[in-house]
Amino acid sequence: MVMMKGLNDNEIADFISWTKHNPIQIRFIEFMPFSGNKWTSNKMFSLDEILSVVKKDFKVLPVKGEPHDTAKSFMIPGHEGSFAIISTMTNPFCDTCNRMRLTADGKLKNCLFSDSETDLLSALRNNEDVLPLIQSNIWSKKKALGGQLVSDFEKIDATTIQNRSMITIGG
Structure with a gap:
């Protein structure tokens, strides 16, 4: 899901909770500028901001990445699923x-x-x-x-x- 400040950043914990009993990976994507999407930096919700929200309610562990990964992966102990963040804007790969x-x-x-x-x-x-x-x-x-x-x-x-x-x- 593309994260946008003030639009859907309040849904992060709900999506993380969804991974508790579901073997899925949720991917949070920093809002990126493309033609016609009215991008501004103040709508951007960064990697650090996403992690800060998740860490309020969950213990977050990094998952070792693979060469050429475009996402940084994480797991929550006791969850069947995981989550990842595509941080093109704040931490380009x-x-x-x-x-x-x-x-x-x-x-x-x-x-x-x-x-x-x-x-x-x-x-x-x-x-x-x-x-x-x-x-x-x-x-x-x-x-x-x-x-x-x-x-x-x-x-x-x-x-x-x-x-x-x-x-x-x-x-």
Whole structure:
């Protein structure tokens, strides 16, 4: 669930309680800026804020992550399930990210925040070799946050972002 200050941050403990008798993993996601979602930093509910809320009622234990994880995982002793936090804004994982995303309309994105895409669908329809396109897309990946965002999320001006809405990227 995408966490937003003043909108759903009061539901965190309820979702954690849901993992008591259910072997599921709840994922809390920091609100990220995308075209059309009216992102502002004051709506962001951070990793630390989420953990602070959970720790009020539960003992939280970190779970060792795997290489290239995009989420930080945690468990509550005695719970069948667990929870994780995707902290793109306050604790980016760009230096270990190996994710690529293929949109529903056949475009390849090398980062959710990338301002460019590679059209694989047209190449496939024209019987062209897509491997060079994929390789070029991978090599053009920016160092962090699609090259568009600064790591200090409070200084991000979401109106300047060149990207799709998340719903049209897929996720």
